Amino acid sequence: MDIVIIGSGNVASVLGRKFSAAGHKIVQVISRNAAAATELAYEWDTESSNYFSVINKNADVYIIAVSDNALKEIVHDLKLPGKVVAHTAGSVSKEVLRKVSDHYGVFYPLQSIRKDIKRLPDVPIFFEGNDDITNSALKKLAQSISVKQPVFAGSEDRMKLHIAAVIVGNFTNHLYSLAEQYCKKEGIDFHRLLPLIEETIERLKTNSPSDTLTGPAVRNDQQTIQNHLDLLKDHPHLQKVYQLLTESIQQTK
Amino acid sequence: MDIVIIGSGNVASVLGRKFSAAGHKIVQVISRNAAAATELAYEWDTESSNYFSVINKNADVYIIAVSDNALKEIVHDLKLPGKVVAHTAGSVSKEVLRKVSDHYGVFYPLQSIRKDIKRLPDVPIFFEGNDDITNSALKKLAQSISVKQPVFAGSEDRMKLHIAAVIVGNFTNHLYSLAEQYCKKEGIDFHRLLPLIEETIERLKTNSPSDTLTGPAVRNDQQTIQNHLDLLKDHPHLQKVYQLLTESIQQTK
Numbered sequence: 001m002d003i004v005i006i007g008s009g010n011v012a013s014v015l016g017r018k019f020s021a022a023g024h025k026i027v028q029v030i031s032r033n034a035a036a037a038t039e040l041a042y043e044w045d046t047e048s049s050n051y052f053s054v055i056n057k058n059a060d061v062y063i064i065a066v067s068d069n070a071l072k073e074i075v076h077d078l079k080l081p082g083k084v085v086a087h088t089a090g091s092v093s094k095e096v097l098r099k100v101s102d103h104y105g106v107f108y109p110l111q112s113i114r115k116d117i118k119r120l121p122d123v124p125i126f127f128e129g130n131d132d133i134t135n136s137a138l139k140k141l142a143q144s145i146s147v148k149q150p151v152f153a154g155s156e157d158r159m160k161l162h163i164a165a166v167i168v169g170n171f172t173n174h175l176y177s178l179a180e181q182y183c184k185k186e187g188i189d190f191h192r193l194l195p196l197i198e199e200t201i202e203r204l205k206t207n208s209p210s211d212t213l214t215g216p217a218v219r220n221d222q223q224t225i226q227n228h229l230d231l232l233k234d235h236p237h238l239q240k241v242y243q244l245l246t247e248s249i250q251q252t253k
Numbered sequence: 254m255d256i257v258i259i260g261s262g263n264v265a266s267v268l269g270r271k272f273s274a275a276g277h278k279i280v281q282v283i284s285r286n287a288a289a290a291t292e293l294a295y296e297w298d299t300e301s302s303n304y305f306s307v308i309n310k311n312a313d314v315y316i317i318a319v320s321d322n323a324l325k326e327i328v329h330d331l332k333l334p335g336k337v338v339a340h341t342a343g344s345v346s347k348e349v350l351r352k353v354s355d356h357y358g359v360f361y362p363l364q365s366i367r368k369d370i371k372r373l374p375d376v377p378i379f380f381e382g383n384d385d386i387t388n389s390a391l392k393k394l395a396q397s398i399s400v401k402q403p404v405f406a407g408s409e410d411r412m413k414l415h416i417a418a419v420i421v422g423n424f425t426n427h428l429y430s431l432a433e434q435y436c437k438k439e440g441i442d443f444h445r446l447l448p449l450i451e452e453t454i455e456r457l458k459t460n461s462p463s464d465t466l467t468g469p470a471v472r473n474d475q476q477t478i479q480n481h482l483d484l485l486k487d488h489p490h491l492q493k494v495y496q497l498l499t500e501s502i503q504q505t506k
Binding site for chain 2: 010068091110111112113114117119121122123124148151157159160161162163164165166167168169170171172173174175176177178179180181182183186188190192193194195196197198199200201202203204205206207208209210212213214215216217218223224227228231232237238240241242244245248249251252
């Protein structure tokens with residue numbers, strides 16, 4: 001397909017790379033950040049602009065990957081009659097695009113995406129179109145960039161997916177970050193923990209995490225918990241997080 | 254090496270399997286749980302007993318993998334003069350074995366270990382012996398079962414490693430468990446989140462987790478945070494955890 005990418009941030013960059021890698025042609029990059037747009041256009045051997053007025057009207061699909069606030073501003077003046085237009089914002093309704101085209105929808109990538117990491121992860125897509133033409137185009141595009149089958153998901157499901165993603169992505173990464181800072185202060189090599197982290201993930205593929213809980217909290221090993229809290233006295237923030245999550249495990253086990 | 258395994262729980266089972274796979278000979282399994290000991294002995298084509306009085310005195314190394322409390326009881330009557338004896342309890346001093354042998358120490362596996370999962374993960378070992386003979390034997394044994402170089406670690410370092418392991422292993426697994434329960438109740442397939450989880454881990458190998466935080470908390474996107482908290486009103490426990498970890502991210506970013 002011929003695709004116009006609107007936006008030049010993390011999602012625009014990584015989706016554009018996935019589209020390119022899948023053999024699609026990015027015919028234009030439009031972004032208010034001219035420098036970032038130029039850089040992406042160079043990467044994909046295409047043209048760029050920071051003026052929406054010069055938008056290429058001959059593409060098959062238009063992907064708008066900008067912040068929620070920018071999205072609301074952009075759609076005011078954007079008219080792409082007859083074209084398939086989708087935004088990538090998980091928590092914004094597809095209806096924000098109602099006046100842009102007759103074929104509009106959402107193309108939501110459920111992945112932690114950063115353009116500075118060149119390795120391309122698999123990006124499962126949840127899509128929602130206002131009609132068959134849009135659904136068919138977005139589904140086909142999604143299938144071309146992910147090994148996972150794309151799934152139709154309305155606003156409410158996307159919000160729930162986002163909540164789950166925050167828990168298993170952002171929150172766990174925060175715990176890794178706290179542990180790394182602790183290790184650094186205590187002179188321990190954080191990378192020694194990688195096999196344990198990998199094993200925890202590996203099990204998710206075959207076992208329910210509820211069935212594989214281990215450690216002092218689920219064993220109710222008060223002596224070890226107290227020893228750990230004592231040892232964390234110079235790390236008050238981590239000590240508090242340790243206590244709260246230990247209580248959470250004990251309340252839900 | 255010829256090895257006697259004392260214990261028949263998760264650590265005894267998985268270390269025994271790793272020793273077997275590395276070409277060592279398990280010459281005996283001793284455990285108060287006769288049924289579990291018999292099962293392991295059958296698996297390793299060796300003998301078992303629930304009487305410590307019949308312990309084989311001709312092995313090279315004795316690995317005591319029992320609970321902290323059982324360890325304190327067992328060592329009273331155990332005499333293995335001249336033999337290398339080590340326990341696997343991260344939070345117990347090696348000195349608990351002082352009267353068992355002249356060559357004693359700790360062989361601490363930093364891994365989440367469950368015998369019901371047959372796949373054998375890599376098990377990085379932290380060891381500590383009271384003399385060169387013990388250190389050399391434990392180090393050699395550790396090298397034979399892990400691709401990671403074994404590291405010498407005294408009591409205090411082991412305790413710190415355990416704290417870090419609880420954070421990156423038990424606590425993250427708890428979050429996966431909470432997310433899975435949420436998905437189940439909301440009719441979402443938890444496995445859809447696996448690519449995101451895998452990407453979060455993949456980055457740890459090359460980037461500091463502090464540098465790759467994403468999501469509404471670190472962006473201080475109050476609107477999304479409030480939407481999520483509202484949507485979690487029927488999940489009060491998860492709502493509380495969401496709020497606490499969001500605050501934790503904002504306090505430490």
